[in-house]
Amino acid sequence: MSSGKVVFPGEELCVEEEFMPGSGAYVDENGFVRAAVLGEPIYDMASRRVSVRPLTRRSLLPRQGDIVLGVVSGIKEDVAIVKVLGFDIHAPFKNPITGLLHISQISESRIESIYDAVRLGDLIKAKVLNNYIPLLLSTKEPRLGVVLAYCSKCGAVLVKESSGLRCPSCGNVEQRKTSIDYLAVVRRGSRKG
Ligand SMILES: [Zn+2]
CATH class of the missing domain: 2.40.50.100 (RNA polymerase II/Efflux pump adaptor protein, barrel-sandwich hybrid domain)
Known part of the structure; x- marks a missing residue:
């Protein structure tokens, strides 16, 4: 049946x-x-x-060139392990798909430590580079990268400012390879103190 x-x-x-x-x-x-x-x-x-x-039709799986959303679930040396959740936040896959983001695929500029670009729990937008699992990911384009990050010290959502990502709760400043579509942005003039 x-x-x-x-x-x-x-x-x-x-x-x-x-x-x-x-x-x-x-x-x-x-x-x-x-x-x-x-x-x-x-x-x-x-x-x-x-x-x-x-399934012979591959339409349900992300393909080379697709943009996907995922959460960084682990970091091992120069590779971030990503739970790829779906094509966008409103259309999640039934089960997450494993993706890998190598340090060389994170940014056009050189990154000394992968922790300066992504950290555990970050929500990222990435491009798929292959047609099989694990998905190989890239975040080099300006629209790609971290779209939501949490403070490593207190867990609050980090807000994007010109100097980097700032924690509105404890003042901690962190760096990431952020997307131009980063979700938590302080509008000009609204920053207190
Ligand atoms: Zn904080």
């Missing part, structure tokens, strides 16, 4: 007692049957097996 829906790799399909995993599915250590590929789950009632028919 075709369900007509699409599942992402890792998505739970059922428990092992209900259906055994067929092609494109596997059982995790807790006995949940999960999709191994992006595709359509097929539940075979006769054999009590669930398989995942791989």
Whole structure:
């Protein structure tokens, strides 16, 4: 029986007692049957097996040149690991897709430390450079980069000023490779003190 829906790799399909995993599915250590590929789950009632028919249309996955939104979920040496959430904030993917942002793809200008450009929890807008997972990302263009960042000291949303990103709560100033579309901006003349 075709369900007509699409599942992402890792998505739970059922428990092992209900259906055994067929092609494109596997059982995790807790006995949940999960999709191994992006595709359509097929539940075979006769054999009590669930398989995942791989999606051949790639339209649901970001492709080379697409602009995506993601959250920095880890930083390892010169690479930021990004949970790619969707094409925009209003159309999230069902499950986040893993993306990688290498320090050489962050900015046109040279970056000494990746922490001067992105940090954990930052919301970024990036361009996709490839057609497979993990997505390889770039934020070099002016419209790309961090669109929302949080203070490393107190967690408040950082506000963009000419000198960088300033925390309105504790006064901490941080640097990022920001997008020209950064969301929290102080309008000229409205800054206090
Ligand atoms: Zn702060």
